[in-house]
Amino acid sequence: MNEFIEFFSFADANIRFVTVGSVLLATSSAVVGCFTLLRKRALVGDAVAHAVLPGVCLAFMLSGTKNPFILLLGAFVTGWLSLITIDFITSRSRIKEDTAIALVLSVFFGIGILLLTAIQHSGNAAQSGLDKFLFGKAASLVGEDLIAFSMVAVLLLVTTILFYKELAMLCFDKAYAKTIGYPVRGLELLLTTLTVFAVVVGIQAVGVVLMAAMLITPAAAARFWTDKLSLMLVLAALIGAFSGVSGAYVSYTAPAMPTGPWIVLIVSMIAILSFAFAPGKGWVSRLLRQRRNKTLILEENLLKLLYHLGEEKQDFQTSYSLQQILEKRAIPKKQVSAGLSKLRKQGYIEKTPAGWQLTLQGQRRGERVVRLHRLWELYLTQYLQLASDHVHEDAETIEHIITPELEQRLMEELGYPVLDPHSARIP
């Protein structure tokens, strides 16, 4: 707990720097990632992330220093090379893009690991810390590194915002963008460059292995909450920022821990929560909707049943016992009891000493369900030429979903009918 307070008071300048740096990195890759995702190039981001490693190693081997600008440059070169290779393989051979991505990713990463191992065994004292590029270490973001990486991150954010309209159109409709004279090739190049840079700056915090998650996961999570592109960018940035802070925190409190996996776990948690709880599209709200439909069907079926009983007796003011209701239709007893007590609370039925009885409103609603059922049966026989003994099952479902407007249309099209196909009266 003390550590928590110590960290979030930001009293230590070091903590401030690391936090600001991590947030910037995570935010910029999240924003760029939105366009990568919408351009359907999520996997490409992963390939670039892995392909960055040999570049970092080569830059170190050639220069002998860990100067962040030189390492960035090396990362950028091989990241770019991997993309060109993917494009080359797809356009010049029969190999499909997914296969090309898999090939390039493993080959580049393999070379990277080879070089990294060679460096570690070379006895070069300056090499310590280079392995941080594998899984990331936010806490090592200090001094010159911090300034370099943050500058690139800010540049990324500014460029993305500047080209917002152009990138959005490129992702939505590339052919159209070309016909109105936009430099589509240039814009694609720009987006690719942004993606490579986002990966390159992000690896300091997360590492090459898990970088794709920083690029894509915030965007995927944000997409669940909104249908507006601008809002999606903002949400992805916030999710990225949050994960950046948590990464810095973990890196500070547990120095032995690589930050990458922590950041990725946190981002993934947010994504899973989004899949589950986002309104409308989320899994929970879909479950709730299905549940609502089920109760609606049960309640309306019970009202319909009581109405049918009333119809037979030509008196809707009679009470029926639970037993009588169950005899009429095979619904599990537990469900019937629950449905009845709910309908009573809503004021559609009353409990009398003899059992259950429709109220006036209950009778009306039951009548409407019966009417819709019979109207739909009639519609099917007339417009779809179905035999009258084939329409009941279908009407059982449709009776619950027809809106008042559709009901009106049905009445008009059928000419305000009096009898259904089974010669029952349409109430």
Place this chain on the structure above:
Amino acid sequence: MIIQVENPVVEVHDLTVSYDRKPVLWGIDLTLPAGSLVGVIGPNGAGKSTLIKAMMDLLPAGSGYVRIFDKPIAEVRNRISYVPQRESVDWDFPASVFDVVLMGSYGKLGLFKRPRQADKDAAMEALQKVGMQGFANRQISQLSGGQQQRVFLARALAQNADIYFMDEPFAGVDIATETAIIELLRTMREQGKTVIVVHHDLQSATEYFDWVVLLNMRLVASGPAEQVLTQHLLEQTYGGKLTVLTKVGELLRKQEFPARES
């Protein structure tokens, strides 16, 4: 029957287009008159979409050239407008109907500039013309096929171009949308615009278009609708592919031959 016109809006000269070295259009040579409703008609795989895409330089020409308003396409981009096939984009993109129609102003705005109030007004007007003003804030994934087509049309209208290329605007739309679209196209023609439409329904072709291009990998006919839509020419267009032509195309692909020597 290939009728050439004086002062054409579109001139296609000896155009050959290949996919993966295999030519799908052979030596197309045609001119189109200004202010007309042009139907590009032919069977599946005839290269109808390929033709209009090549006209707009969306596909590279293996040989030949296209001139619009007697200029190379790059110089007249702001006077042309494209309505792509509905299925060519992902309608699950996070955008509203209004966002998409507003894209119609992007060409004139150029890079970096944000749409101004006047552009927004123009977008709203375009939506009104296609009867979709009530849907401006609707997410595009919630639209029906016909509504999606109208949105694409509105985007093109917002561009206020002089020549329109439309790829199958009548495909998979309801009757109401089809009628609304054809009404709109006629109004545009009256305003002196040229509209080139890829179309696959022969029944309505005579009624809709005043100039017809019949295509089946090669140009079969180009001329006024009543002269072109004859039994004889239609048989030539729909009577199956020319076997030799197809086989030679296959050979070019297999042997990795260029379509032209130089």
